[in-house]
Amino acid sequence: MNITINGKTCTCEKGEFLLEVARRNGIPIPTLCHHPALAGQGSCRVCLVEVDEGRGPKIVVSCVYPIQRECTVETDSERVRRERGMVLALLRKRAPESRRIAGMCRLYGAPELPRLTPADTGKCILCGLCTRACTELSVGAISTVNRGVLKEIATPYHEPSTVCVGCGACANVCPTEAIPLTETAETRTIWGKTFQLVRCASCGRILGTREELELAAKRCGQEPETLCERCRKAATAQILADVYGD
Numbered sequence: 021m022n023i024t025i026n027g028k029t030c031t032c033e034k035g036e037f038l039l040e041v042a043r044r045n046g047i048p049i050p051t052l053c054h055h056p057a058l059a060g061q062g063s064c065r066v067c068l069v070e071v072d073e074g075r076g077p078k079i080v081v082s083c084v085y086p087i088q089r090e091c092t093v094e095t096d097s098e099r100v101r102r103e104r105g106m107v108l109a110l111l112r113k114r115a116p117e118s119r120r121i122a123g124m125c126r127l128y129g130a131p132e133l134p135r136l137t138p139a140d141t142g143k144c145i146l147c148g149l150c151t152r153a154c155t156e157l158s159v160g161a162i163s164t165v166n167r168g169v170l171k172e173i174a175t176p177y178h179e180p181s182t183v184c185v186g187c188g189a190c191a192n193v194c195p196t197e198a199i200p201l202t203e204t205a206e207t208r209t210i211w212g213k214t215f216q217l218v219r220c221a222s223c224g225r226i227l228g229t230r231e232e233l234e235l236a237a238k239r240c241g242q243e244p245e246t247l248c249e250r251c252r253k254a255a256t257a258q259i260l261a262d263v264y265g266d
């Protein structure tokens with residue numbers, strides 16, 4: 021099927037998400053809560069675009085909009101810029117300490133909105149990517165707690181989690197750097213808990229926390245890794261060379 025994005029003809033499959041088709045064709049659309057490994061989020065609305073399927077243009081959220089029929093799409097029309105600017109202005113209200121959102125507000129001309137009382141603080145936009153990453157990729161150690169303006173992401177009772185393995189997936193997927201993760205040469209600290217880091221026995225590169233490696237090993241029914249991927253491949257190549265000769 022062919023669709024037109026900003027005047028460019030793009031080929032796509034029925035049901036493909038608009039954002040993916042645009043990106044594949046080199047047409048940029050800004051995103052915050054989109055992550056390729058955790059698709060279908062659709063919460064920040066920064067990726068909105070204008071779509072006309074023959075019945076007049078409408079605004080849709082491109083990262084979760086499946087293409088069903090031929091259409092024309094505008095990713096940077098005046099209406100899109102105006103609505104995206106307003107979305108960003110509201111996100112800046114929610115997360116005034118996020119430098120990424122502040123930068124996007126400047127880039128997309130977000131309007132200044134009146135101050136809220138009490139003023140919000142922090143960087144979190146409550147997109148939910150971190151809790152999904154923790155549940156789908158790891159152990160489900162964090163969740164959304166409280167309601168309304170008190171809503172936040174936390175471990176149960178704000179205590180160091182008993183199940184967290186310190187993998188850092190939540191901090192890695194967070195689009196606004198709202199989850200503090202600190203590392204020394206030996207340790208990683210996240211959600212109020214400090215983990216011992218394990219390094220590759222050959223090259224010394226960080227492999228992860230001890231708990232993270234033990235969980236991964238348990239899931240595949242193997243012993244925890246002691247070598248990084250590169251050293252493991254090198255060791256395997258050496259064994260093959262020893263067995264079969266060069």
Ligand code: SF4
Nearest residue numbers: 144145147148150194
């Ligand atoms: S901490 Fe980050 S990933 Fe989690 S909900 Fe907040 S902004 Fe989204």
Ligand code: FES
Nearest residue numbers: 062064065067083
């Ligand atoms: S990136 Fe599409 S809704 Fe957040």
